[in-house]
Amino acid sequence: AQKVTQAQTEISVVEKEDVTLDCVYETRDTTYYLFWYKQPPSGELVFLIRRNSFDEQNEISGRYSWNFQKSTSSFNFTITASQVVDSAVYFCALSGYMIYNQGGKLIFGQGTELSVKP
C-alpha cells in the first residue's frame, strides 16, 4: 500500500522565519514520484515540484528547497525567509511507478496549514 504522512497539521511562524514542512511516505515501488502542491485560500492546487525516486539531489527554487532522503522515506519542504503570501495549505503526494499504467494517480497526505504572520 502507498501512504503519505504529513504529521504537522498546522504551523504558525512570523514573517522572515524559515519553516520546514515534513513529509514521510510509504511505498513498495522502487520507482516512484513525489510531489508538493500549494493550496492558497482561494482553493486551487498549485503544482510546486515533482521528484523522481532515482534523483536524490536536493532542489532549490528561490526561497523554496526540498530535501529528498530515501533512507528515511522523507521529502521535506523548506521555505526560507517566509512571507505572508506563503500562507496556504501544503500537500505532499506520491505516485508509484507500478500504478502509472492506471493513470498516474496521486496519493495525498492530509496537508499542513502554514500561517505566516506579519
Place this chain on the structure above:
Amino acid sequence: SQTIHQWPATLVQPVGSPLSLECTVEGTSNPNLYWYRQAAGRGLQLLFYSVGIGQISSEVPQNLSASRPQDRQFILSSKKLLLSDSGFYLCAWSGGPSAGPQHFGDGTRLSIL
C-alpha cells in the same frame, strides 16, 4: 499552453437533487483526467480517473458517477445528492501515461442543504 476549466465555481443544491459538474481541458490531447473531493478536513480523496474516452475507473463506491464523453471533457454526476456529498470538488489533468504532474482546476464548492 494547456488550461483546465471547471464550472460552476459554487453550487448550492438541496438533498435529493441531481448534480452535474463539468471539466474541460484545452491545449492537449488524450489527457488523463481526475475528479477529487476535498472535505472540510482538508484531505484530498480521488473519486474517479479516466485514461481515455469512455474509460472511467472508480476509486470510492458512492452515489456519484463520472463520464468522459469527449477526449477533453470530464463530467461528475449524481442522480440524488446526499448531505455527505458537500465539499470542494477538484478536476485535474495530466499528460498521459506518466506520473504527473497533475494540474488542477479552480474547483467547485458544493453545499448540500
